Amino acid sequence: MKRYLLITLLLSVLAAPSFGQKPEPVHGFARIEMPITFYKEQAVAWKKELDKNPKNAKAWHYYYRASRNVARRDTNDKRSIEEKANFLNSIVDKMAEEIPNSYEYNFIKWMQGGNNFKLLPYLKKAEELGPDRHEHIEDLLVWAESERDVARRDQYAKRWLASGQFSSGMMSYNYNVLMSTPQNGILVTAGDNDTFPAWLLQSQGIRRDVTVINTSLIMIESYRQALSRELALPPMSLNMESQESIDAFSKNLISQLAANKKGYPVYVALTTAGHETITQSVENKLFLTGLGYLLSNEPVDNMAMMKQNFEKRFALDYVDHAFYPEISESGVKTINRNYEIPMLKLYEHYTLAGDESKKSWIREKLLTISKGTPDEATIRQHLNP
Numbered sequence: 001m002k003r004y005l006l007i008t009l010l011l012s013v014l015a016a017p018s019f020g021q022k023p024e025p026v027h028g029f030a031r032i033e034m035p036i037t038f039y040k041e042q043a044v045a046w047k048k049e050l051d052k053n054p055k056n057a058k059a060w061h062y063y064y065r066a067s068r069n070v071a072r073r074d075t076n077d078k079r080s081i082e083e084k085a086n087f088l089n090s091i092v093d094k095m096a097e098e099i100p101n102s103y104e105y106n107f108i109k110w111m112q113g114g115n116n117f118k119l120l121p122y123l124k125k126a127e128e129l130g131p132d133r134h135e136h137i138e139d140l141l142v143w144a145e146s147e148r149d150v151a152r153r154d155q156y157a158k159r160w161l162a163s164g165q166f167s168s169g170m171m172s173y174n175y176n177v178l179m180s181t182p183q184n185g186i187l188v189t190a191g192d193n194d195t196f197p198a199w200l201l202q203s204q205g206i207r208r209d210v211t212v213i214n215t216s217l218i219m220i221e222s223y224r225q226a227l228s229r230e231l232a233l234p235p236m237s238l239n240m241e242s243q244e245s246i247d248a249f250s251k252n253l254i255s256q257l258a259a260n261k262k263g264y265p266v267y268v269a270l271t272t273a274g275h276e277t278i279t280q281s282v283e284n285k286l287f288l289t290g291l292g293y294l295l296s297n298e299p300v301d302n303m304a305m306m307k308q309n310f311e312k313r314f315a316l317d318y319v320d321h322a323f324y325p326e327i328s329e330s331g332v333k334t335i336n337r338n339y340e341i342p343m344l345k346l347y348e349h350y351t352l353a354g355d356e357s358k359k360s361w362i363r364e365k366l367l368t369i370s371k372g373t374p375d376e377a378t379i380r381q382h383l384n385p
Helices: 002-013 035-051 058-073 081-098 101-113 116-131 137-146 150-164 168-179 196-203 219-232 243-258 277-283 303-312 329-353 357-371 376-384
Strands: 186-189 212-214 266-269 285-290 292-293
Touching: 058 081, 058 101, 081 101, 101 116, 101 137, 116 137, 137 150, 137 196, 137 219, 150 196, 168 196, 168 303, 168 329, 186 243, 186 292, 196 212, 212 219, 219 357, 243 266, 266 376, 277 285, 285 303, 285 329, 303 329, 329 357, 329 376, 357 376
Parallel strands: 186 212, 186 266
Antiparallel strands: 266 292, 285 292
C-alpha cells in the first residue's frame, strides 16, 4: 500500500506542469536576467497561447521577447546568425498578418530593426498607439539622442521616471559613475544599464556637463556627425558593411574622442573597459580613478582621485540597504561587481597607510557587494589571508 502511494505521488509530481511552463511576462536581459531554460519554456508557453488565439497581442509580444533572448543568449543554439534573424523576422511578419494595427507589432517591428532609423515610422506609430505604455520609452530616448535633441531626450527621461519602471540600484550606480567623471568629461559607455540611467539622472540636473557616448550608438552616421560638430572631433570614418572597418573604428574610438579640439577629458566606464577591442590600443594610458578609467598621456595620482571619489563624492548607502523597490535585482548585483577592483585597491592602500577605520569601512562594503556572486570566495580569501 505504501509503495503504491509513493508511486502515485511521484507520478503526480512528474505530471504537474513546471513553474516555467505557465505563461509569464518576459523582459529584456538588461532589466531581469533569467536562466536560458526560462526563456525556452516561455517561448513554448506563449506559442501555445497564440495557437489558441493568434490575435493575442500580449502573447505575440512575450513570444517574440522569449525567442529573441534565446537566440541571443543560448550557447547551445547551433543556428547561424542569419537563421536566427530569419526566425525572428518570421515572427514579426506573422504579427503583421495578425495584429498589424497593434502597439505590440509596431514596437517589435522597430525593435527587430536594431535602431534602423528607416523603420522610425513604426516607433512613432507605437508611441501614437501606446502613449501611456513604458516598454518603448528607452527607444524614444535613443531616437532623441541620435538627433542630439537633449531637450526631447529629457522629456522622455522624465516620463520614464514618472512611470516608476526604472531600477533604483542602476540609478545609484550610475550616479557614482557620473560623479567620478571629470568636469566636462566625455563618458564612454557600452550598454543599456550604463547609459539610460545616466541620461535619466541628467534629466534631473545631475552632471549635465558630461557627454555620455554609447559605443553602439556612435556607429550611427548622422549621430556621429552631430557629435563631431559638437565636440570638434576629427573625422571618424566607418563602413558598416565591412567588419574590418568596424574593428578599426572600435580600436581607435577612444583616441579619436580624446583628440577633440575642445580639450574635454575622456573617461571610460568600467562597464566599457571589459571590451578589449575598444581599450586595448590605449591600455597604458588608462588610470583607474573610480568606476572608470581616466585617459591621460601623462601619469596621474589616480589613487588620490579614487579616494576623493569614494570618500567624498559617491553615494554608497544603497549598497547596504535598498531604500526603494528594485525591479532589476540581479542586474544591480552584477553591475555592482565593478566596485570590487577599485575597492580592493583602496583596501590595500588603507592597509599600508595603517588607516584601520577606512580599511574596515571598505572591507564591509566589499563583503556586501561580493556576497552571493562568483567572486565571493576570492574576495573573502583576499580579505582574510
